[in-house]
Amino acid sequence: MEKKNQAVVTVVGNDTIGIIAKVSAVLAAHDANILDISQTVLSGMFNMIMIVDISLSEFASLSAALTKLGAEIGLEIRIQRSEIFDAMHRI
Amino acid sequence: MINTSEILQTVHMITEEKLDIRTITMGISLYSCITDDAKQLYQRIYDRITHQAEHLVSVGEALECEFGIPIVNKRISVSPASLISAACGDPIIVARAMDDAAKATGVNFIGGYTALVQKGLTESDRRLIASLPEALSTTERVCASVNVASTRAGIDMDAVRLCGEAIKEIAERTKDTDASGCMKLVVFSNAVEDNPFMAGAFHGPGEGECCINVGISGPGVVKRALEKEAKDAPFDVVAETIKRTAFKITRVGQLIAREASTRLGVPFGIVDLSLAPTPAMGDSVAHILEEMGLEVCGCAGTTAALALLNDAVKKGGVMASSQVGGLSGAFIPVSEDIGMINAARSGALCIEKLEAMTCVCSVGLDMIAVPGDTSAATISAIIADEAAIGMVNSKTTAVRLIPAPGKKVGDEVEFGGLFGRAPIMRVSPYSSERFIARGGRIPAPLQSLKN
Helix, strand or coil: CCCCCEEEEEEEEECCCCHHHHHHHHHHHCCCEEEEEEEEEECCEEEEEEEEECCCCCHHHHHHHHHHHHHHHCEEEEEEECHHHHHHHCC | CCCHHHHHHHHHHHHCCCCCEEEEEEEECCHHHCCCCHHHHHHHHHHHHHHHCCCHHHHHHHHHHHHCCCEEEEEEEECCHHHHCCCCCCHHHHHHHHHHHHHHHCCCEEEEEEEECCCCCCHHHHHHHHHHHHHHHHCCCEEEEEEEEECCCEEEHHHHHHHHHHHHHHHHHCHHHCCHHHHHEEEEECCCCCCCCCCCCCCCCCCCCEEEEEEECCHHHHHHHHHHHCCCCCHHHHHHHHHHHHHHHHHHHHHHHHHHHHHHCCCEEEEECCECCCCCCCCCHHHHHHHCCCCCCCCCCHHHHHHHHHHHHHHHHHCCCCCECCCCCECCCCCCCHHHHHHHHHCCCCHHHHHHHCCCCCCCEEEEEEECCCCHHHHHHHHHHHHHHHHHHCCCEEEEEEEECCCCECEEEECCHHHCEEECCCCCCCCCHHHHHCCCEECCCHHHCCC
């Protein structure tokens, strides 16, 4: 099976201005290409899921940069390889 | 394409419901190290382990980072030390080499200080059992196990007696830390060769050079699923919900096992479908049983609830992995499960009930603290009872008792971390002395004659 090299970024927390811009900037700086974004704000809670192509990225440093950004703007930001979601929800 | 709610469900399982991979355990054969020269034996074992497991911890950490799921323990299991030390004659050398290699590779435990004596004791087995107090009180990360019974061979009552005496001696030697040495010794019936969980892990004689075994966890996920999807529903719904959840958890275990095996260049062994609790809130097997409608774990109905849970976990998990093995079932270690701790503290859960529970779930009387004045014969007799359950039911059972010196019923011992804390439980005050003094073998039951 070919390796997909896709990851899922999830961002959860209080809504503020410019979240997508900041997250996208970190992704761009680490050569991660955004394939899909879905985002909702439910009673002030910001929820975003991004599918990104990480073929050109160095995972550990990208992950560390997103965690650092999350701490700075008070949001929980996680990045996980997409295989874990496929494994759990698809046969 | 995976949808939003599925992604959030997975993230929620990991962040809120404490889904984790409990352990990646590398099994390493030490047969190539055997020599009668003590110095060389130490060096060969040390080199073999540190070479083979050099990247185990770093690969484990990379997988945690990339898949976003905690891998709580990275561990090593090795061939039974009684076999490896037979030529040299001094098993302690093996314990030292294992401990030093564990520290060098950064794993928190290494299992395999083991003797398989279900049918009889070799001289080397005797030496190993006699050395258990020294080995477990002077090393930090070495875990030991002794298999004293099997369905095929019966129960070796001489070994049972020796193990009871060894446990008392270990408790005495580690009394400053509430007999913490006893946490590192498991006495088995029908021990499995590919168990990734400590303290009972060893790399069985039938295994290959090296393999990766993965133990999953996730009691919190199962409990939450029951709350959401099976509130007060009939048991068929409960069983289906557990199966579905176990499937998802196991698929993650399978993924991590495959990745670890590829990256380390070592064959994938098995995924162990176990529900392993921790003392953290929301990570308890007892709470799953209570969610099924029991006021407190240990009350009437507990054994039936556990039987359902254990079976549904296996049925759900077995489809999700290409190779299932190890212990595979629900664990009920008292000190490592907040629900069990509370039940034992309140008196709702006693050793006799736990013994009944071990008939229908994985493993046995695990992490149970008993009064410090419990005699070696009583401990041996408890081992014999548990071994009999395993022998007759063709399943693995085990005993990990902690006779904490100076402690009585009503006291508690604190082990810290994943080991938790244990209220001292009452044991029968009546003597088993004459029973244990007999020695010899309890013959294998009729169900051993399958051919």
